[in-house]
Amino acid sequence: MIQVEELSFGFTAKDLYKDISFTLEAGQHCALIGSNGTGKSTLAEILIHPEEYLYDGKIVRDESCRIGYASQFSVGDKFQDRTVFEFLSERFTSLQKDIETVCAAMTETEDLDALYEQYQQLLDQNEAMDGDHYESKIRKSLAVAGMNDLAETKLADISGGEYKMLQIMREMLLAPNLLVLDEPDVFLDFGNLGGLAQLINEYEGTMLVITHDRYLLNHCFNKILHLENGDLQEFDGTYSEYRCSILREKLALKLQNIEEQEEIARTQELVDILRKRATEKVNPVIGRSVNAKQSQLDRLVARQIKAPFIEIREPEIVLPKVNVEEAAEKKPVLTITDYQVSFEEDLLENVSFQLFAGEKAALIGANGTGKTTLIRDILQNDHPAIHIDENTKYACLSQLQEEGLDEEKTVFETLQDGGFATREDVRHCLARYCLQEECMDQKVSKLSGGEKNMLQIALLAASDAQLLILDEPTSHLDLYAQTALEKAIADYEGTVLMVTHDFYLAAGCADYILLVEDHTVRRMRTRKFRKMVYDKYFDSAYLETDRKKQELEAAITTAFKKNDLAAVDKLCGQLEEL
Structure with missing residues (x-):
């Protein structure tokens, strides 16, 4: 259907592709994946x-x-x-x-x-x-x-x-x-x-x-x-086969790289010995040996394998520090009392709940049930049924990115407004959040959807908010960023109210679920929510298997970092069995 040969393309500030080639054949269902901002x-x-x-x-x-x-x-x-x-x-x-x-x-x-x-x-x-x-x-x-x-x-x-x-x-x-x-x-x-x-x-x-x-x-x-x-x-x-293949390939490349580095080290040692002899004694034979060994060393260095194709680009997300003693007081941070909203017909009615300091709740419901409307009213904080504790600072991540960001400002100006004083501060921030340095002077409107969400998360992390209101926070994020955000929310000691359709985020990070159904909101234990999702939407065996796969992949990443290649090999075998 389509054949691409040695395609190269980029913008003034950024090269996107260098000599990439692939084909799409009739009838294939192909997934295009990659980190945020790679040009998909x-x-x-x-x-x-x-x-x-x-x-x-x-x-x-x-x-x-x-x-x-x-x-x-x-x-x-x-x-x-x-x-x-x-x-x-x-x-x-x-x-x-x-x-x-x-x-x-x-x-x-x-x-x-x-x-x-x-x-x-x-x-x-x-x-x-x-x-x-x-x-x-x-x-x-x-x-x-x-x-x-x-x-x-x-x-x-x-x-x-x-x-x-x-x-x-x-x-x-x-x-x-x-x-x-x-x-x-x-x-x-x-x-x-x-x-x-x-x-x-x-x-x-x-x-x-x-x-x-x-x-x-x-x-x-x-x-x-x-x-x-x-x-x-x-x-x-399939994607599962690809993940196993890429990890096996990375292991093989790592082992090959170790062998090459050992050979390079041995050759370098011989070159150093011969050079020392050449300085001690004038001998044309030794000189030729030095040149020959140096040429061999240069060839070894030149042909050594490049780094494995996939390096984990997981951002370092650390959400704002919160006074643990204040959080331990368990005071109500957000109170909703008999809230209702309607358009042509009632959308939500008789909604009442409290969110206490340090709690994490996921607001979940089908499309069109009024979740985003409720979140907007909470943020405006002028509805008679809604009360946010006056001593609680709060911040928001919006699913409508144009509402959360001024798209006419540059990335530098946006982060500068968020408290980053110098270009060096901004540069460090971009690196932590896996955003390319080249985007610093680009307008926010030029960023990808995932990059815009990462920028919103960076601003949240730089704030002193004690209550985070997150509307679809994992939308547009690549798999590595999703994992990093899940960890950051789980570690955050403040209060979180999040609207999400991400099962993993809700099941892994929420203390309880606020379920929107039948025009109202009811509180549900996370364990019961998991069972409901299993029964109504997905096969529980699949979800549990997928969770095990993620845990194994995380363990493989850790083993790679420790250079424990025997453990990598063993874990890859377990992943392939799954």
Whole structure:
């Protein structure tokens, strides 16, 4: 479908790719992964619109390739006065009207050649989309995604997560040969995430999906493209197979590197001995030996293997220090009393709960149940039903990044406003959060979604907040950053209220769950929440196995750092068994 050969591209301040090559074959479902800011979205855009970019290398696309695309950012439709079914059928009905218009024109003119050509093009397009059966296709897609009940719902009445699912579904219904999805999982609840996995697995065309979601990676793809540090690794197989393969490769490279370093050290020792002899005694034979050994040493150094492809880029996230004695008082930091909010119908009502100092609570519910509305009202702190302790300093991470950041400011100006006094302070901060130094003088608007979230987290960490209000904090973050944030929240001694659809974050960091259902909020123990998720959405055996995989990978990383390669080998074997 697409062949990329020795592609190089970058911006003025940053090179993104250097001579990367890969292929996408018909029918493959490929995941494009990599750390935040490596250029995954840009690569997808280059593949879709190569004529708009100045790059080196070659991109060859199949002549029949029709490309569909759904952005990582859910953009609201201007004309909201339509139902979900009308939204999904719009392009089909529009095409049928075009066909009817051409047919009508044929009855009124004698010059039919141009009209026949246009008519045939429209018929071909309709056939490629299977337009004659669009209604049944739409019903089937809604059923697969678990969204049957929304068919006659107005777009204005659905949530952002549901709207994103519909955008993806609409692109799939048009049956492009290649469908590109950029972080389709962001903000989706557990039910919609399962529906998305079903849609991906049932799609018969070629797919390129940018994602950091562990569930999708483990269930939906048979090819992996890993973009890191300007280089790209191509792997035919599942994500689990790829992780095992890359760790085994890293171990093999490490062992090879040790052997090479030992040989280099021995050769260097011989060169030093021969040089010493040459200074003590003039002898042309010794001089030639020195030159020969030095040449051998230079060759060994030149051909030694490069560092293993994957080096863990886990940011160092340390959230604000909190007075432990104050936290131990267990005073109420946030009090909600009989809160309610409604639009055309009641969204939330009779909501009452307290959050005490040092507690961590996860606010969880399906898309469209009012979680973000509640969070916004808490942050504004002017609602009669909401009270934040006047002595408690609080800070927020917003899922709507343009609300949490001034996108017209540079990264340096943003961090300077957050308390970083000098460029050197900012440089150290960027390094800790795995943000490229080159982005210091870029506008925030030029950062990727994951980089913007890391910037918000850096600002939170630099604050003196005792209460953190986090709205989808792991959205857009790569797998390493997700893990680092989970650790940081678990270690934080202050109070946390977080809205999340990330099962691992909620199950691993929350003291309890605030579950939004039936238009209200009820408190639930984390253990009971886990069981509910197992019963309703995911297989418990899968989730437990995936948790064990993560623990093993963390242990392998630790063993690599300690240079305990025997332990690495043993742990890799255990990971492969899982």
